Amino acid sequence: MTLSLVSSISFFPIFAAEKSALDKLVDGNQRYVHSTTICQEDWSAERQAHIHGQAPFAVILTCSDSRVPPEIIFDQELGDLFVIRVAGNVVDDFAIGSIEYGVTILGADTVLVLGHSNCGAVDGALKGLKFDNHIQEVLDAIQPAIEAVQGTSENVLEKAIKANVRHVESKLKSSKPVLAELLEQGSLSILGAYYDLSSGKVEFLD
Ligand SMILES: [Zn+2]
Numbered sequence: 001m002t003l004s005l006v007s008s009i010s011f012f013p014i015f016a017a018e019k020s021a022l023d024k025l026v027d028g029n030q031r032y033v034h035s036t037t038i039c040q041e042d043w044s045a046e047r048q049a050h051i052h053g054q055a056p057f058a059v060i061l062t063c064s065d066s067r068v069p070p071e072i073i074f075d076q077e078l079g080d081l082f083v084i085r086v087a088g089n090v091v092d093d094f095a096i097g098s099i100e101y102g103v104t105i106l107g108a109d110t111v112l113v114l115g116h117s118n119c120g121a122v123d124g125a126l127k128g129l130k131f132d133n134h135i136q137e138v139l140d141a142i143q144p145a146i147e148a149v150q151g152t153s154e155n156v157l158e159k160a161i162k163a164n165v166r167h168v169e170s171k172l173k174s175s176k177p178v179l180a181e182l183l184e185q186g187s188l189s190i191l192g193a194y195y196d197l198s199s200g201k202v203e204f205l206d
Helices: 002-009 021-033 044-049 093-105 120-126 135-148 156-173 179-185
Strands: 058-062 081-085 110-116 189-195 202-204
Touching (some): 021 110, 021 202, 058 093, 093 110, 093 179, 120 135, 120 156, 135 156
Parallel strands (some): 110 189
Antiparallel strands (some): 189 202
């Protein structure tokens, strides 16, 4: 079942004239930073247009932080982005299953892992905070990024946030059976980025 979905995805037509998912995200973030949004305030027509289906061009995995809404910071409309949000943008099987759905069933050809400045989850893991509840599982999942920046002195939080993005990215890139195979076929991009809460700018890490 899964394999037939994977092989069918590589036959999706690619139109040279159309902007890539990455270009759409970069352009949208520029509009957001300069407050030149193309998104309308009257959503009724957009809503009606998407009743019967969706074909998002990108999957965004980001933090639950209330200041990081992907549709707003990339200036996209209903139906454009398939979004998974978990504190610290970490992944478990549910998140990976959702990403696989966005890619194989809905046809998105780009997955973006988006971390952000002042991330409380990464900060908590960096400070070694301990919880006797499920928050601890989130911090534990961020631990590899904390280990990766050990010994550095300047901008440790920013480095840890970026290391966490890269760690999650590599987890997705090796995820079998779907994501790793699509990457190998060249029909999927998995990218990492860092959102600055102050400037509104998204820095692509790859
Ligand atoms: Zn966060």
